[in-house]
Amino acid sequence: MIATARLSQEYTNSYLPAKIHGDFAGKHIVTVDQFARADLQVLFDSAHDLRDRVRIGDPTVRDLCAGKVMATLFYEASTRTDMSFQAAMQRLGGDTIATSGGVQFSSVYKGENLADTIRAVGCYADIIVLRHPEVGSSYEAAYYLDRLGERLGRQPVVVSGGDGIGEHPTQALLDLFTIVDFKGDVNHLHVAMVGDLRNGRTVHSLAKLIAQYEAYHTSLYFVSPPTLSLPESIVNSLRARGFTVYETDNLQEILGICDVIYWTRIQQERFADPAEYAAIADDFIMTPTLLAQAKSDAILMHPLPRRHEMGTPADHDILDADPRSIYFRQMENGMFVRMALVSKVLGE
Numbered sequence: 481m482i483a484t485a486r487l488s489q490e491y492t493n494s495y496l497p498a499k500i501h502g503d504f505a506g507k508h509i510v511t512v513d514q515f516a517r518a519d520l521q522v523l524f525d526s527a528h529d530l531r532d533r534v535r536i537g538d539p540t541v542r543d544l545c546a547g548k549v550m551a552t553l554f555y556e557a558s559t560r561t562d563m564s565f566q567a568a569m570q571r572l573g574g575d576t577i578a579t580s581g582g583v584q585f586s587s588v589y590k591g592e593n594l595a596d597t598i599r600a601v602g603c604y605a606d607i608i609v610l611r612h613p614e615v616g617s618s619y620e621a622a623y624y625l626d627r628l629g630e631r632l633g634r635q636p637v638v639v640s641g642g643d644g645i646g647e648h649p650t651q652a653l654l655d656l657f658t659i660v661d662f663k664g665d666v667n668h669l670h671v672a673m674v675g676d677l678r679n680g681r682t683v684h685s686l687a688k689l690i691a692q693y694e695a696y697h698t699s700l701y702f703v704s705p706p707t708l709s710l711p712e713s714i715v716n717s718l719r720a721r722g723f724t725v726y727e728t729d730n731l732q733e734i735l736g737i738c739d740v741i742y743w744t745r746i747q748q749e750r751f752a753d754p755a756e757y758a759a760i761a762d763d764f765i766m767t768p769t770l771l772a773q774a775k776s777d778a779i780l781m782h783p784l785p786r787r788h789e790m791g792t793p794a795d796h797d798i799l800d801a802d803p804r805s806i807y808f809r810q811m812e813n814g815m816f817v818r819m820a821l822v823s824k825v826l827g828e
């Protein structure tokens with residue numbers, strides 16, 4: 481057999497995604513590095529506006545993407561990312577398509593590679609939301625969609641819905657929007673991110689995006705077991721940009737001063753060795769007793785899904801009733817931020 485494997489990760493070096501620079505139209509969205517503060521402001525203003533318009537039932541929202549088609553191509557499990565993108569597109573008046581029965585019944589099952597599948601989907605859709613287990617898969621998709629665009633004379637775009645343990649840019653957009661929504665800004669905040677910081681792509685993107693937002697006097701606390709710490713490259717780039725970064729495995733040290741507590745799931749599916757997972761699985765569990773030690777105006781966020789890292793189902797009920805727990809608002813904001821992004825990328 482001929483060896484054909486090519487690593488998606490190689491494309492993170494060879495493919496440079498276009499910066500937004502005030503113009504979203506026709507751009508692939510694969511990393512938070514594409515966004516400057518001014519772009520985030522434009523996006524957040526639009527998300528606010530769309531949220532207001534959806535709430536009052538403004539029928540003209542449906543004109544924004546009328547006639548456009550979104551494909552959702554998910555090689556990994558998803559509820560929120562998949563459905564919020566679909567809901568966003570439908571509320572914008574566009575249509576959504578996906579392989580009937582999920583990606584396992586697509587030609588992927590026959591051994592088709594990503595480069596070919598993405599171009600097939602690009603022939604039918606204007607925008608493709610891709611979730612894939614390989615780091616760099618969205619860069620690879622962008623590269624091949626550019627090649628396809630040259631042939632078709634129209635440019636289908638890809639939006640990353642998460643590339644393995646790499647990035648989850650649209651989650652970071654909705655997370656940052658939610659922080660600004662509740663706290664008014666990101667300046668002068670103590671922000672803690674807790675859990676599996678090595679494998680958690682939402683944390684990778686959010687930490688980078690806070691830096692892109694040029695937040696000042698913001699302290700970042702990364703709390704994890706030592707084996708699951710944030711990749712060094714991200715820590716270094718934050719420090720290089722002047723951020724106070726504090727890494728610890730002792731939550732008690734900082735819990736009482738945090739304004740934003742971003743809790744995450746241990747990404748069990750990313751562990752090759754079950755014993756390694758078992759050794760740290762119970763290290764950080766948010767419970768009502770723990771939340772009682774947080775500031776009265778702190779916000780507790782979580783990208784969800786959650787498992788035992790938020791305690792038992794009975795704990796969930798108590799945590800959910802606490803006004804500081806804002807993860808369902810965070811979730812709803814995801815749809816509005818994705819509406820703003822999709823309409824801008826499709827050239828509204």
Ligand code: NCD
Pocket residue numbers: 560561642648651681682744745783784785
């Ligand atoms: C996250 C993800 O898929 O990275 N979920 C999400 O998109 N809201 C977080 C997780 O799976 O733990």
